Amino acid sequence: MKLSSISITLFLALLQVLSVQLVNSQKTDSCGSNLNLDVPFDTTSLHCLPVWSSRDFMLQYVQTSSNVWSFVLSAPDTNSYIAIGFSSGGMMVGSSSMVGWISADGSGTVKQYFIGGQRPNLVLPDQSNLTLVSNSSSITSRSSRLYMAFQLNTTQPLSRLIYSVGQISMIPSSPSYALAKHRDKVSTTLNYSSQIQMIKIRLLWKSHGALNMLSWGILMIIGAMIARYCKQWDPIWFYSHSAIQSCALVLGMAGVICGLVLENRLKTDLSTHKGLGIFILVLGCLQVSLKHSLK
Incomplete structure (x- = not known):
């Protein structure tokens, strides 16, 4: 027939x-780029790449205008903070970092930190060399992963990036938002021209x-x-x-x-x-x- x-x-x-x-x-399985995230900016055109395989860290980024860069850092939700630092020399000391976590009550917090030294009193919240776009920062938990989103106002971010994950169950809290020493970290380089x-x-x-x-x-x-x-x-x-x-x-x-x-x-x-x-x-x-x- x-x-x-x-x-x-x-x-x-x-x-x-x-x-x-x-x-x-x-x-979607390779980088999570098709997830419908509740973030303050468009995430449909983000370039995604694995940046820390042993910790399953993924970074999504794109230059949305001449002076605005959008970032989404994702990692497994282990009841700890996740962080990305921008460093001129690849060292954690002297870097400016974005740190995010989900508190016990389910609320998300994203804060800037300046890493002035290795002592806790030299890790300063709300002080860094990063210029954030207003109301662009958020963190959410989806399918057992954390997604920290933020936008930087800069011609081009520093290419030496540092990723870290905090100690389990040691979440920063107000009023000091003291940041406990990380559980693990890695330093990498990102070639933005590949965008x-x-x-x-x-x-x-x-x-x-x-x-x-x-x-x-x-x-x-x-x-x-x-x-x-x-x-x-x-x-x-x-x-x-x-x-x-x-x-x-x-x-x-x-x-x-x-x-x-x-x-x-x-x-x-x-x-x-x-x-x-x-x-x-x-x-x-x-x-x-x-x-x-x-x-």
Whole structure:
């Protein structure tokens, strides 16, 4: 029993939707970028990267304007504070830090600290060299992870970053907000210039998805419906059907090429999504080449 062109096209569209959901799921699992966080600024375009693998720290950031940088630091919720410090020399002493925690009553607190020395009295709350955007700081707990968000008003933040996690159950409290010594820390370097490359990758990612959805999810279906229901307008239906199907196939091939280039640039393994995409392309080529025998 032969399948109609509409059935084949709907099958291709369903595969495309499943493929997109699969890669979005993989993207979410890898960095949590699709979480709908309740923060005071837009988080849809943040570049995300693991910054401290042993502690499962993730940093998301983006330059939202010429002088504003948005950050979201996430880490497992271990009933302790999490912190990110900006240092000119990579040392904790002399750095300016953002520290956040969730208190026992469920309220979140984010404060600046200047690390003037190793003694507790030299760790000064509300004093740092960071210039925060007003009302931009927040911290929330979601799915057993803490998400600390803030925005800095600066041309470019310092590239030497320090991450730390506090002692379990030792949460700073008012009025002094004294910061207990960290449980662990790490010093890293962040190359902000790579953001330009990530913008290009995001554009390539969106082009890949848009081309494939337009091709297999819209144009292929329209072309098949014309062949099935518009034959009374002969020969207009045939030329319209052929033109739309051919255009859909070209856009689909362009989408697959974008996907292959994206995979190469990301250096990541999306073999299942890639296999589904190639399978859809092969079926699409066969579908376009078939004669529409359904009457």
